[in-house]
Amino acid sequence: MITCTGCSLLCDDIDVVIENHRIKEVRNACRRGAAKLKGCRNRLRPSIDQTPADIDTSIKRAALILKNARSPMLYGWSNSTCEAQSNGIKLAKKLNAIIDDTSSFCQGLLIEKVLKKKFRACSLDDVKNKADVLVYWGSDAQDSQPRHLSRFSYFPRGESRQRGYEEDRIAIAIDVRESNTAKICKGHFYRIPLKGDREFILSLTGALSGKVPKHDAKRILELADIMKKAEFGAIFVGIGLTYSIKDDVDILVALGDMLPNFHILPMVGHYNMRGFNEALFKETGFVNRVRFDSTAVHENKYAIVEALKQKSIDALLVTGSDPLSCLPGSMISYLASIPVICIDPCVTLTSKISKITIPSAVSGIESGGSAVRMDGKVIELSGIVENNYLADTEILSRIMEEL
Numbered sequence: 228m229i230t231c232t233g234c235s236l237l238c239d240d241i242d243v244v245i246e247n248h249r250i251k252e253v254r255n256a257c258r259r260g261a262a263k264l265k266g267c268r269n270r271l272r273p274s275i276d277q278t279p280a281d282i283d284t285s286i287k288r289a290a291l292i293l294k295n296a297r298s299p300m301l302y303g304w305s306n307s308t309c310e311a312q313s314n315g316i317k318l319a320k321k322l323n324a325i326i327d328d329t330s331s332f333c334q335g336l337l338i339e340k341v342l343k344k345k346f347r348a349c350s351l352d353d354v355k356n357k358a359d360v361l362v363y364w365g366s367d368a369q370d371s372q373p374r375h376l377s378r379f380s381y382f383p384r385g386e387s388r389q390r391g392y393e394e395d396r397i398a399i400a401i402d403v404r405e406s407n408t409a410k411i412c413k414g415h416f417y418r419i420p421l422k423g424d425r426e427f428i429l430s431l432t433g434a435l436s437g438k439v440p441k442h443d444a445k446r447i448l449e450l451a452d453i454m455k456k457a458e459f460g461a462i463f464v465g466i467g468l469t470y471s472i473k474d475d476v477d478i479l480v481a482l483g484d485m486l487p488n489f490h491i492l493p494m495v496g497h498y499n500m501r502g503f504n505e506a507l508f509k510e511t512g513f514v515n516r517v518r519f520d521s522t523a524v525h526e527n528k529y530a531i532v533e534a535l536k537q538k539s540i541d542a543l544l545v546t547g548s549d550p551l552s553c554l555p556g557s558m559i560s561y562l563a564s565i566p567v568i569c570i571d572p573c574v575t576l577t578s579k580i581s582k583i584t585i586p587s588a589v590s591g592i593e594s595g596g597s598a599v600r601m602d603g604k605v606i607e608l609s610g611i612v613e614n615n616y617l618a619d620t621e622i623l624s625r626i627m628e629e630l
């Protein structure tokens with residue numbers, strides 16, 4: 228059995244058939260996971276200024292760029308192993324650099340609340356064994372974490388939920404559109420207007436304290452009643468909800484406080500975003516947007532989006548992410564004007580504009596390590612396919628040695 232790194236469920240029940248140092252067949256994974264496990268079609272090669280180079284020279288040049296930069300940033304990390312993340316934090320300290328990850332513009336604030344124990348959280352195994360009411364809020368798990376409902380929440384039998392979804396569990400979706408997850412929730416889909424989450428939370432907290440909501444009173448009272456009667460409830464918070472309420476995570480804390488049997492779980496996308504957040508939090512007390520100097524400083528201007536807007540960084544090392552594929556076009560021209568070092572197994576949009584590219588082994592297939600599942604459980608990754616690539620953590624160690 229191996230672990231799939233296709234999403235933060237880190238399914239560790241995957242069987243594979245290997246032929247000629249490649250994965251030929253995948254069993255138990257969803258379609259997304261199977262595609263990830265079969266590896267990238269277009270492997271990255273070492274290069275300098277988009278011209279082929281040997282890996283040692285590429286690593287040396289990467290170190291030189293970082294050493295000479297006035298304000299370097301190390302970014303990405305959500306698709307890197309815990310070992311690489313730990314080395315990345317050490318490198319940032321050594322360089323007095325800024326370090327940030329993809330949680331900076333998605334679930335970072337929510338994960339910080341979980342780590343600070345502002346919410347009641349629980350494990351996915353608890354959800355499987357105990358949960359009777361499951362609320363997918365702004366989250367289309369069927370598309371983003373495709374085995375969430377089948378492995379842990381709605382469909383499986385659990386210790387206290389032997390009759391599974393047929394009789395023992397209610398799945399609810401709150402969303403702006405009827406997603407694939409909402410279709411499974413059938414009679415319990417609550418459609419809300421775009422950016423209407425805040426108002427819906429306020430109506431729901433009002434209903435929980437006995438007030439009649441102004442709009443859609445019957446359905447909101449019915450939802451409040453189901454949630455109040457839950458023996459073990461879970462709210463799975465997707466980025467639809469976090470983007471909608473922006474920084475006002477306290478409104479969710481207040482909802483959680485009114486539902487003593489409920490647990491709140493951020494629906495993390497990338498396979499090890501939580502691992503990075505936990506590692507940086509342990510080191511600095513913050514989950515992202517940190518600059519190391521004599522001490523660790525956390526400010527919004529250290530988020531990649533702000534740093535590119537303000538043109539405040541002069542070199543960028545990217546690993547475990549492809550920022551060019553998701554950043555607004557207005558920032559890309561500045562990104563393309565500074566030296567970018569890209570460590571990745573595959574050719575990406577970011578690698579195509581990078582000054583230095585350094586290919587790495589595919590974690591969980593060509594190199595081992597560990598990662599943190601969306602609920603905080605550490606899962607081991609194994610390297611099962613022979614190869615000549617360096618693991619991302621080794622590349623970072625080599626860069627550190629060259630400084």
Ligand code: SF4
Binds near residue numbers: 237256258261375
């Ligand atoms: S649900 Fe996620 S971790 Fe599990 S097999 Fe699919 S992509 Fe991989």
